[in-house]
Amino acid sequence: MSNQLSDRVNNLAISATLAMAAKARELKAEGKDIIGLSLGEPDFNTPDYIKDAAIKAVNDNYNSYSPVDGYVELKEAIITKFKRDNNLTYTQAQVVVSTGAKQSLYNVAQVILNKGDEVILPCPYWVSYSDIVQLAEGVPVEVPTSIENNFKMTPEQLEAAITPKTKMLWYSSPCNPTGSIYSKEELRALADVLQKYPQIIVVSDEIYEHINYGVTAHFSMAEFPDMYDRTVTVNGVAKAFAMTGWRIGYIGAPSYIARACNKLQGQVTSGANCIAQRAVITALVEPVSRISFMVDTFKERRKLILGLIKEIPGFVCNEPEGAFYVFPNVTAYFGKTLNGTKINDSTDVSMYLLEHANVATVAGDSFGNNNCIRISYAASEAQITEALTRIKKALEV
Ligand code: PMP
Numbered sequence: 001m002s003n004q005l006s007d008r009v010n011n012l013a014i015s016a017t018l019a020m021a022a023k024a025r026e027l028k029a030e031g032k033d034i035i036g037l038s039l040g041e042p043d044f045n046t047p048d049y050i051k052d053a054a055i056k057a058v059n060d061n062y063n064s065y066s067p068v069d070g071y072v073e074l075k076e077a078i079i080t081k082f083k084r085d086n087n088l089t090y091t092q093a094q095v096v097v098s099t100g101a102k103q104s105l106y107n108v109a110q111v112i113l114n115k116g117d118e119v120i121l122p123c124p125y126w127v128s129y130s131d132i133v134q135l136a137e138g139v140p141v142e143v144p145t146s147i148e149n150n151f152k153m154t155p156e157q158l159e160a161a162i163t164p165k166t167k168m169l170w171y172s173s174p175c176n177p178t179g180s181i182y183s184k185e186e187l188r189a190l191a192d193v194l195q196k197y198p199q200i201i202v203v204s205d206e207i208y209e210h211i212n213y214g215v216t217a218h219f220s221m222a223e224f225p226d227m228y229d230r231t232v233t234v235n236g237v238a239k240a241f242a243m244t245g246w247r248i249g250y251i252g253a254p255s256y257i258a259r260a261c262n263k264l265q266g267q268v269t270s271g272a273n274c275i276a277q278r279a280v281i282t283a284l285v286e287p288v289s290r291i292s293f294m295v296d297t298f299k300e301r302r303k304l305i306l307g308l309i310k311e312i313p314g315f316v317c318n319e320p321e322g323a324f325y326v327f328p329n330v331t332a333y334f335g336k337t338l339n340g341t342k343i344n345d346s347t348d349v350s351m352y353l354l355e356h357a358n359v360a361t362v363a364g365d366s367f368g369n370n371n372c373i374r375i376s377y378a379a380s381e382a383q384i385t386e387a388l389t390r391i392k393k394a395l396e397v
Pocket residue numbers: 040099100101102103126172175176205207236237238244247248249
């Protein structure tokens with residue numbers, strides 16, 4: 001039978017992070033000793049105080065549909081969190097809880113973009129941005145950044161990318177995959193450019209907010225009073241609270257955008273999982289200090305991996321200020337033949353490392369930068385050391 005699938009899905013790329021994780025799982029099941037450094041997923045268990053809240057919710061019979069945009073108590077916890085951590089004041093009408101920050105981002109694209117609207121993506125960007133934009137018939141406009149500028153877009157680059165069709169600017173800070181963080185001053189300089197273009201909405205993805213190593217303080221674009229009414233602040237619990245599988249993300253946004261996301265979500269998924277929502281209330285109202293042990297551990301691992309990367313000839317890496325990835329430039333290997341494999345791009349390097357080092361990474365190509373690969377250091381020190389030793393050896397041939 002011929003392919004009856006929609007153009008929409010035929011044109012959609014498979015999520016490279018999830019595809020590599022699936023491939024690594026498959027190889028492991030075949031008995032291969034794969035070290036998975038592809039997926040951005042903390043290797044910690046969800047803390048007990050959060051699990052206890054979920055168990056209580058089960059026993060308290062939270063089994064019915066929740067409001068589409070989330071329980072009132074969770075929205076209140078999110079409002080408290082935004083005030084406490086970001087100095088942002090939102091009302092319940094401005095908050096929508098979704099099934100992961102991924103759905104939050106998807107909703108926003110669907111409710112803002114019309115066909116042909118352009119979205120500026122400083123790249124490298126997180127894999128799904130470009131496809132989420134295209135699913136909403138938007139046009140991703142990639143703005144390449146450089147390692148010299150710590151992979152941050154300059155105001156000049158932003159201005160040059162803006163056209164009459166520009167509808168949005170999307171970025172993550174801390175950034176997946178580079179770990180870069182925009183300082184308050186850098187965001188102000190971007191905001192100054194945006195003042196000339198009032199039609200542009202900013203999507204500020206802050207899911208790695210708490211995974212910050214203290215070099216640059218976190219700042220939310222919406223904290224600037226002149227940006228508040230045109231910024232959607234996206235966040236979630238997956239990363240900092242080790243809750244990837246619980247699937248809760250949320251936005252703080254102008255109320256007309258929140259209302260539209262609520263309407264869309266009501267036709268697509270309804271409210272997010274009720275038990276997970278109850279657990280997230282506890283996650284958000286408890287002091288952030290309760291999760292700082294994970295950030296401290298990531299900090300140690302970051303030091304370790306940066307040291308090991310320096311020992312690999314040709315790998316050039318910025319120093320991530322947040323998140324848990326390194327994004328080394330691997331172009332030194334392009335044009336070489338290793339173990340009979342011709343290496344031409346980041347996918348070749350990543351696949352070569354999977355085959356010859358048994359280490360799963362993600363090609364930078366899917367993040368909009370074909371010169372780098374992404375390596376997650378959300379893994380034990382022993383795994384990181386073994387993986388990087390194997391990578392070095394596999395590239396020595
Ligand atoms: N934004 C970024 C930058 C991410 O790395 C991720 C990773 N999953 C998400 C959004 C989506 O988060 P969630 O798991 O809550 O859907």
